[in-house]
Amino acid sequence: MTQPLGLLAELTHRCPLACPYCSNPLVLESRTDELDTATWSRVFQEAAAMGVLQVHLSGGEPAARRDLREIVAAARDAGLYTNLITSAIGLDAVRLAGLQKAGLDHVQLSIQDIDAGSADRIAGYGGAHVRKLAFARHVVQLGLALTVNTVIHRANIGNTPALVALAAELGAGRIEVAHAQYHGWALRNRDALMPTAEQVFRAMEQVEPLRAAYSDRLVIDLVVPDYYASQPKPCMGGWARRSLNVTPAGRVLPCHAAETIPGLEFWSVRDRDLAEIWSQSPAFQAFRGTEWMREPCRSCDRREIDFGGCRCQALAIAGDAREADPACALSPYHARMQDLARPVQHDAPLTYAYRGRPAA
Amino acid sequence: MAVERGTQDDSHPRLAPGVRLHFDKARDGWVLLAPERVIEAEGPAHEILRRCDGKRSVADIVDELATLYVEDRAVIEGDVVAMLAELVAKRLILNGP
Ligand code: SF4
Ligand code: SF4
Numbered sequence: 001m002t003q004p005l006g007l008l009a010e011l012t013h014r015c016p017l018a019c020p021y022c023s024n025p026l027v028l029e030s031r032t033d034e035l036d037t038a039t040w041s042r043v044f045q046e047a048a049a050m051g052v053l054q055v056h057l058s059g060g061e062p063a064a065r066r067d068l069r070e071i072v073a074a075a076r077d078a079g080l081y082t083n084l085i086t087s088a089i090g091l092d093a094v095r096l097a098g099l100q101k102a103g104l105d106h107v108q109l110s111i112q113d114i115d116a117g118s119a120d121r122i123a124g125y126g127g128a129h130v131r132k133l134a135f136a137r138h139v140v141q142l143g144l145a146l147t148v149n150t151v152i153h154r155a156n157i158g159n160t161p162a163l164v165a166l167a168a169e170l171g172a173g174r175i176e177v178a179h180a181q182y183h184g185w186a187l188r189n190r191d192a193l194m195p196t197a198e199q200v201f202r203a204m205e206q207v208e209p210l211r212a213a214y215s216d217r218l219v220i221d222l223v224v225p226d227y228y229a230s231q232p233k234p235c236m237g238g239w240a241r242r243s244l245n246v247t248p249a250g251r252v253l254p255c256h257a258a259e260t261i262p263g264l265e266f267w268s269v270r271d272r273d274l275a276e277i278w279s280q281s282p283a284f285q286a287f288r289g290t291e292w293m294r295e296p297c298r299s300c301d302r303r304e305i306d307f308g309g310c311r312c313q314a315l316a317i318a319g320d321a322r323e324a325d326p327a328c329a330l331s332p333y334h335a336r337m338q339d340l341a342r343p344v345q346h347d348a349p350l351t352y353a354y355r356g357r358p359a360a
Numbered sequence: 361m362a363v364e365r366g367t368q369d370d371s372h373p374r375l376a377p378g379v380r381l382h383f384d385k386a387r388d389g390w391v392l393l394a395p396e397r398v399i400e401a402e403g404p405a406h407e408i409l410r411r412c413d414g415k416r417s418v419a420d421i422v423d424e425l426a427t428l429y430v431e432d433r434a435v436i437e438g439d440v441v442a443m444l445a446e447l448v449a450k451r452l453i454l455n456g457p
Pocket of ligand 1: 015016017018019021022023024059060061087110
């Protein structure tokens with residue numbers, strides 16, 4: 001069994017933003033169920049002892065937790081590389097400097113689009129964009145490492161080069177150009193988010209020239225779009241191989257969307273040690289390795305490369321988490337997945353269902 | 361912002377912001393930690409990286425490693441410059457004047 005390298009710590013599901021591509025579940029865990037500081041601290045120690053090197057403090061918006069500074073300090077105390085994934089809302093320069101003192105290694109900031117009007121509409125929060133730009137400048141001024149994360153979908157896909165330029169101008173060292181993945185709220189909003197095939201191909205063609213143009217300033221990491229792919233991504237580097245998620249209430253998941261798969265039993269850090277959960281929890285064992293596979297994966301020579309792709313996508317589109325990821329051209333459901341992208345060609349109005357708000 | 365330049369004898373390499381050297385107890389070895397990246401840094405790689413402090417020049421680092429490994433300076437220089445150039449290209453090391 002491999003040792004995990006990364007821990008995604010979902011500190012809270014609370015978030016002032018309401019991005020329509022959010023991969024959080026439709027039913028969010030409440031504040032009263034959230035783990036306390038001491039429990040997170042114990043989880044970080046257990047994670048480090050079992051080989052985890054990096055923790056991603058995520059949410060929701062981690063800044064919604066008043067004990068964020070103590071949580072950062074606990075993560076660093078455990079020896080973990082500490083990455084804060086934030087929307088910037090609720091983090092001013094003073095609070096940020098406190099996090100830096102507590103040992104924060106890296107900040108990942110989401111940016112929704114290049115202009116405030118569109119960006120704030122996507123985030124469902126007026127005034128978010130200008131705050132993000134100011135926050136990015138604080139991060140860089142403090143000498144902290146900054147990654148800009150931008151989720152790409154129909155409303156902003158034409159702006160990929162301008163988003164890269166914005167990240168460079170802000171002084172980021174890295175940008176993630178992440179084509180939307182359809183889990184949680186994103187699945188609910190798929191028709192409004194899905195770009196056309198032509199838009200996707202154009203955006204993909206732009207990446208290599210951008211990498212060359214910015215090679216002295218910016219690393220560009222790309223998350224490729226699944227719906228127009230022919231080979232799946234090795235989701236999470238393979239189920240239960242490299243990383244684990246802890247939800248705000250303490251349930252431990254092999255991947256962010258794993259709770260959508262019916263019949264999986266998740267264990268909680270409230271009841272057990274993280275190492276025991278990693279090695280024995282039924283949810284982790286369910287798709288670990290290649291034993292669980294059916295054809296076409298079972299006899300495929302890529303089975304140790306992509307591990308059959310994403311289980312949650314197999315469930316969402318093929319109707320069974322044991323199927324090959326339908327992003328794979330060898331999947332009998334591949335055509336169905338392509339059909340799901342097609343009806344959106346493309347005058348469907350951009351109306352989003354925002355999380356936490358009544359549907360428009 | 362530091363002046364960006366190639367890896368030369370008189371440049372002063374340092375780890376980029378958000379990059380740090382860490383001893384991985386679980387795997388009993390040194391690693392370089394960076395955003396979304398973990399890179400093994402054992403043996404000579406560790407000896408080079410721990411000297412990338414923005415104070416030592418490339419020439420200093422080469423001198424120290426030549427002494428440490430009792431090896432011909434020219435050989436060490438080739439290895440050090442090649443490794444630093446690769447890490448500069450990956451934005452893990454910055455070269456200051
Ligand atoms: S994707 Fe948007 S709504 Fe979801 S947690 Fe992140 S910032 Fe909040
Ligand atoms: S058949 Fe399965 S293992 Fe082979 S490429 Fe497709 S998803 Fe991957």
